Amino acid sequence: MNPDAATIAAGAPIQVDLTPIAEGQDIKVFWRGKPIYISHRTKKQIQEAQGVALSSLPDPQPDSARVKAGHDQWLVVIGICTHLGCIPIAHEGNYDGFFCPCHGSQYDSSGRIRQGPAPANLAVPPYAFLTDTKIQIG
Numbered sequence: 021m022n023p024d025a026a027t028i029a030a031g032a033p034i035q036v037d038l039t040p041i042a043e044g045q046d047i048k049v050f051w052r053g054k055p056i057y058i059s060h061r062t063k064k065q066i067q068e069a070q071g072v073a074l075s076s077l078p079d080p081q082p083d084s085a086r087v088k089a090g091h092d093q094w095l096v097v098i099g100i101c102t103h104l105g106c107i108p109i110a111h112e113g114n115y116d117g118f119f120c121p122c123h124g125s126q127y128d129s130s131g132r133i134r135q136g137p138a139p140a141n142l143a144v145p146p147y148a149f150l151t152d153t154k155i156q157i158g
């Protein structure tokens with residue numbers, strides 16, 4: 021039995037098939053009423069995310085702590101700016117990540133805050149890989 025729409029909205033886990041998401045693309049899904057970005061990162065984005073000196077980050081966190089081991093190409097983050105809660109735009113800004121036009125916060129391809137007033141990185145929701153091409157969020 022699958023949960024009905026009301027149950028899903030209330031917080032049931034959701035499963036997402038990653039197969040249709042091409043490299044370099046992002047999709048947005050909703051979980052518990054929150055926008056979740058799923059990014060299929062390019063090699064360049066992964067290298068950029070891994071190559072940043074942690075000391076230069078306002079909220080230092082290695083890329084490896086924000087993705088699942090063996091699945092570096094997938095970034096899953098809650099698309100709510102940690103400044104005042106706007107929804108950032110994917111693939112915008114100076115860091116090949118996310119840009120929040122409300123007050124100019126810029127996040128990198130790991131969803132880490134790099135510039136602007138937001139105090140923290142985009143949050144990573146609880147999720148797991150069920151297979152190489154399917155995740156469950158929640």
Ligand code: FES
Binds near residue numbers: 102105106121125
């Ligand atoms: S809410 Fe994103 S920069 Fe202010």
